[in-house]
Amino acid sequence: MDFEFENFKVQGVKFNYYFVCKRKLWLFNNGISMEENSDRVSQGKLIHENSYKKKEENKEKLIDGLIKLDILEENEVREVKISSKMKESDKMQLLYYLYYLDKIGIKRTGTINYVTERKTEKVELTEENKKYIEKVLVDIKKILNMEKPPARIKYPYCKKCSYYEFCYVEEV
Numbered sequence: 001m002d003f004e005f006e007n008f009k010v011q012g013v014k015f016n017y018y019f020v021c022k023r024k025l026w027l028f029n030n031g032i033s034m035e036e037n038s039d040r041v042s043q044g045k046l047i048h049e050n051s052y053k054k055k056e057e058n059k060e061k062l063i064d065g066l067i068k069l070d071i072l073e074e075n076e077v078r079e080v081k082i083s084s085k086m087k088e089s090d091k092m093q094l095l096y097y098l099y100y101l102d103k104i105g106i107k108r109t110g111t112i113n114y115v116t117e118r119k120t121e122k123v124e125l126t127e128e129n130k131k132y133i134e135k136v137l138v139d140i141k142k143i144l145n146m147e148k149p150p151a152r153i154k155y156p157y158c159k160k161c162s163y164y165e166f167c168y169v170e171e172v
């Protein structure tokens, strides 16, 4: 049976959070939004504003109000990241963008530009990762429908998370 993408599609940021922390995904989805205060986000915004000035017309393309592509070019989608610290979630988010575009008839490959390290990573959508993305979308829906947030997990990056105080309130 065909996967009913319309019933499962989510914002790119939620797809990313699934790989960062499922509790964060749930909190964000429930309107507990603290990300604007995060240093990493402010830094990221600055980098996006200052990068690739010549490609102004291709920058920050919002599709269906759900996915925001840093740069959409003729053959590829480029994402600009500060560093490769969250490599896995960065890669999966870009794969989701490629999957989303593919669903609306736009075929692209992907490149992630890690600005600080001055390196790039190529990302390609395969049949195998299409299936995996669908599995993740089903799981995301289950998490978003939970009545309470998933339990806290101690990640090395919790202290840098915008929900840190919320999650560790009794310890700070």
Ligand code: SF4
Residues within 6 Å of the ligand: 020, 021, 022, 023, 024, 027, 152, 153, 154, 155, 157, 158, 159, 161, 162, 163, 164, 167
């Ligand atoms: S502080 Fe840690 S457990 Fe809490 S939402 Fe952030 S990453 Fe998840």
